Amino acid sequence: MPGAAEQFRVRVGRTPSRLVRRDGAASLRFYPARGRTRKPPVFLVYAMVNRPFILDLLPGLSVVERLTAAGRPVYLLDWGEPREEDAGRGLDDYILGVLDRSIEAARRRSKVGSLHLAGYCEGGVFSLLYTALRPEKVRTLALLATPVDYKRMGTLSVWARRANFDAGRLARSYGNIPGSFLHAAFEVLKPFTSLRAEGEFLSKMLDGALSKEQQEHFLALERWKKEHVAHPGKAFAEVVRGLFQENRLLKNAFKVGGKAADLRRVKCPLFVAVGEKDHLVPPAAALPVTRLAASRDARVERVPVGHIGLSVSGRAHKELWPRYLDWIAERD
C-alpha cells in the first residue's frame, strides 16, 4: 500500500541531463556545466540501496545543480534496479566492471586523463576501492559518509555480526535482497522517527505554517526514503562478510575479484566529509580512512548534520559544497 507522501509525486531530479550510457541495470547520466568550461568533471557514485536522485533532489537543494552552476560538468552513476541475473554478480563485476567502464566513458567524452571522483556512503566505499585498484584514473577522491571501520557503526555492526546474520543464506533464498528489507532495517534503527516527522509535517501544514517549498522538500525526501532499490545478492553478501563481519577494509585486506585493494595505493588528494549526527555512518567509522590511505593531501570536513544532511541540508549547501568546489578547483 503506498504511503501518503507517495501519492503526491514531487518532481525530483530537475537539473538538465542526458543519458550517455547503459550497462545492464546501471545507467550513466551527464549534466553539462553551465556556461563554457573545460574543467575536469566530477563523477558521482551513490549507494546501491537507494535512488541517487537524493543528489539532485530539488532546485536549491541539489548537489548536481550546485556543481554544474559552478561550471563543473557532472556524471552520475545510477546502479539501477538489479535484474534476476544480477543476483550472482559480485563486487568485482560492479567495481572493476560497471564503474570502470562508466569512468572510462566519462574520461573519453571529457577528454581528460583523470577525473574528480566523489562517492557517498556505499558509493564511497566502491570509489575508495576503485581508486586503490585504478589510481591513475582518479585526480581527487571525495568520500562522503563513507564507512571504513565497520565495527564502529553502532547497532548495524551488532546486527551484522556473524552469529546474528547469515547474509549468504538471505542471498541464496532471495537472489537480490529486496529493498523493503533494507528499508525496514533502517527504519527500525530509529523507531518512530518517520511517524513523528509525518505527524509534525501534517500538524504544521494544517496550521498553514509551511511554505510551498517546505512542503515540497518534505514530500521529495519522503519519496526518496520510500523508493527502495534491491541490492544485488552476491555483492550484498560480500559487503556483509568482508566489510561488516571481517572488517577487512580497516585491516587493508579486502580483495575485489581476487585482487587486493591496497588502500596505500590511494595517494591522490582526499576530501572526507562526515555528518556529526550521522547514526548510520558515525564519524568514528569514516575518519580512519585518513590514516589508511597514503594521501598526504587530506582534508576533513565535519558538518553538524545527519546521514543525508550532507546532500540535502541548507548547512551542507552553504558550507560543505562551496568548500568542496574551491578544493577541487585548486587541484584541477
Add this chain to the structure above:
Amino acid sequence: MKADAAQVWTKAWDAYLETLGLTVEGSLTSPEFLRLQRRTLDMLCGHRDLWLKAMMETAPQGGGRKRARRR
C-alpha cells in the same frame, strides 16, 4: 480553544512517541532482539525456499507442452 487543545494533544503525542522510540532503540542490541532477528530471518528464508520449491513443482516441465499438443 480547539486549536490550543489540538496543539497540546499533538505535543503530548509526539513526546510519547519519542519516549517509546528511545526505549525501543535501547533494546535493539539486546539478546532478545537479536534472537528475534535471527528467527525472523530463518522464517523469511524458510518461507521463501518453500515457496520457490512449490513454484518449481507446479511449473510445467520441459516437453509438457509438446505432449499436450500431440494428445
